[in-house]
Amino acid sequence: MEHGPELTIVLVACFVLAVGAGVKLAARRYKFPYSVAMLVLGLGVGALLLLLRRHELLPHGLQSMASGAALNTDLVLFVFVPTLVFESALSLDTYKFGRNIGPIATLAIPAMLACLLATAALMLGVTGLGWQWSLPVALVFGALISATDPVAVVALLRDVGAPKRLALLIEGESLLNDATAIVAFTLLIGIAAGGDFQLAPALGSFVKVLAGGIGLGLVIALALSWLLSRIFDEPKVEITLIVVMGYAAMILGEASLHVSGVIAVVTVGLWMSGPGHTAISPEVRHRAHQFLGMMAHVANTLIFFLAGMVIAGQFEHFTLLGVLVTLAAWAGIMLIRFAAVFLFQPVMSLLGPKVTARQATVIAWGGLRGAVSLALVLLVAADDKLPPDVRGQMLRVTAGVVLLTILVNGTTTGLLLRKLGFGKRPPGERLLRLLAQSRVLQQVEADIERLAARTRYRTIHWDEIRASMRERRRVVEEHLRESRNELRREDPAELAQLAWYQAIAVERSAYDESNQTGLISGPTQQILAFELESQLERLAAGDTAAPDSRTGRLLRARNRLLRLLRKLPFVSGRLAFLGISRLYELAWAESVAAARVLHSLEQSPERESEPVRKVTAAYQRFRREAQQSLEDLRANAPEVASAIEKRLGKRVELNLERGALEQFEKEGLVPAAVADDFLEIIQRRMAELAMSPTRAELPSAAELLRGIPLFQSLDPKLLKLLADAAEEAVFAKDELLLHEGRAWRRHVHHRARRRPRGEGRR
Secondary structure (H helix, E strand, C coil): CCCCHHHHHHHHHHHHHHHHHHHHHHHHHHCCCHHHHHHHHHHHHHHHHHHHHHCCCCCHHHHHHHHCCCCCHHHHHHHHHHHHHHHHHHHCCHHHHHHCHHHHHHHHCHHHHHHHHHHHHHHHHHHHHCCCCCHHHHHHHHHHHCCECCHHHHHHHHHHCCCHHHHHHHHHHHHHHHHHHHHHHHHHHHHHCCCCCCHHHHHHHHHHHHHHHHHHHHHHHHHHHHHHHCCCCCHHHHHHHHHHHHHHHHHHHHHHHCCCHHHHHHHHHHHHHCHHHHHCCHHHHHHHHHHHHHHHHHHHHHHHHHHHHHHHCCHHHCCHHHHHHHHHHHHHHHHHHHHHHHHCHHHHHHHCCCCCHHHHHHHHHCCCECHHHHHHHHHHHCCCCCCHHHHHHHHHHHHHHHHHHHHHHHHHHHHHHHHCCCCCCCHHHHHHHHHHHHHHHHHHHHHHHHHHCCHHHCCCCHHHHHHHHHHHHHHHHHHHHHHHHHHHHHCCHHHHHHHHHHHHHHHHHHHHHHHHCCCCCHHHHHHHHHHHHHHHHHHHCCCCCCCCCCCHHHHHHHHHHHHHHCCCCCCHHHHHHHHHHHHHHHHHHHHHHHHHHHHHHHCCCCCCCHHHHHHHHHHHHHHHHHHHHHHHHHHHCHHHHHHHHHHHHHHHHHHHHHHHHHHHHHCCCCCHHHHHHHHHHHHHHHHHHHHCCCCCCCCCHHHHHHCCHHHCCCCHHHHHHHHHHCCCCCCCCCCCCCCCCCCCCCCCCCCCCCCCCCCCCC
């Protein structure tokens, strides 16, 4: 039976992924770069296939794989690239990304374009000795080699405990840099393949495809958010929609609308990691990240391996000149990278938090090239409109530069970080880690005593375990004392920062738990998370003052929105109801989180210190104000408060029922099949509750008027006339209803008002 090339592709993919799994384990154990290992493995397999083909021993089905013919532009552009870019965008912290967008965009657009042009000029000079590249070909190489890959460097930064902002700058630059490089590459490859090059039209096309990609990405992101907001806790459906929409952005952009599909994918990813994050069900978010991370791992594995195979097919064309050109290209590209980063350093510091010379040095040296550059050069290798010798030369030089940046830059970045002083964790962070370790050991000791009291575990050597735990606790406590003394000597203010960091970690955990169990909605959690990030940023700048409230800016924004929309029919009333519901959720979440933080602070060994007392006072105020807000809402909007509390009660009931069922299944008290049936029923009820809007029967205008002493003695018919003429509206606290001397409406309407949190009567 004859089989098509599809079977060969599937077999090769399975082989590569199986080998990649073993290489991944070895890379983790022996501390070498996984991507480099897969590239070298691909080179070895490609060389073996080339040798077998020369001796006519290669099976017919592998002929196309050995020659690289199975790799075409659509496979790389529409299968590999969206996965790599989308996963990176979806994993970014959009709040921190937004705060650093100035420096990141500077590196990713003007600095990248400057590197592109300088690299093209470099390659024109270097290849003039024998290869004679044209300007369009040199520009194409400049575009594809300017795409940076942060994977190895970011992992190293985390290992040595370097500042998180440094990793964010490198990773954020890579994301936008990849998108910009691919847009430039897409435009230039057509010119290199025979089109005319004119600067003004090329720049116009660049802006067009860039703006079009952003617009398309926003449309798809909003559509995806709308769809996901109408689905609850359906992992397969939600993850499928996320993946499909990510690929749809690429396909529609590149194949239909002729705008940047990569920019569209980046836009969708950033939206779904930020504002659209809450549209994904809480219990699905982690699974979605795991699934997309697995897809990115598969794409990286296949790209590096297949690139190695294709490069190996060019072994017979390697010459001394090619090796010299590759070395010269790598050295020149790194010099250009340093020059561009330091040239734009003042601009980066002007547009965002200051970028120091030490940070700029790491950013420049950490500009590794990787999967995206290899994916783009595979597009070049598969483009038969370019001369074969040019395709082979570009393939070999790109592979050499990628390999050198990973082997040389990647392996020496750790040394550079230590030399520049990034290798040592700040005293506050070390103390925080020691405190976490101490708490874990304390809990383990308590669990040991609990287990030791059970008869079934009597044969375990508990005395040895207790002795080991005591020794570990002694070492940790000693390090804790040393770290506290070091902080008091070197930076007493950092103790206050540390107290806030610990409190905010507990507060964030409380909000996340409330959202995961459905007790607060996604938008409410996002609002509170934004406030926490704002305070963390102030703490990083040395400001340890307690915020006035967690939601002050939200109230001001809501009041402005109500003023704008109050005149629209059928809108302001609904917004007012939604706003009151949101305020109730915020106050409830603040109250619960503040109570949890205060309990944690009471257990702290530093509870008598001045910094912890100040933080305690702040959270006592948060809890007091939140509880007062809840009482105000219950008193002034009892219908809304009652509807919300009934909904919360149902959600708590369902969560408790699910928790008990899962525990009984774990202990074997309920058969798995029975538990699954009941869990499905509970999940369905949770979905129905989550998808149904919070509603309440509000009192009519006539009922409100009867509650006002001035109108209680009026005839019912007259009261009805007044009620019919009345207009309901919600006014914000401190909002003026009338200005002296200002003309008012011809017909005076009574406005019935409530006074929830942040609102009052005038």
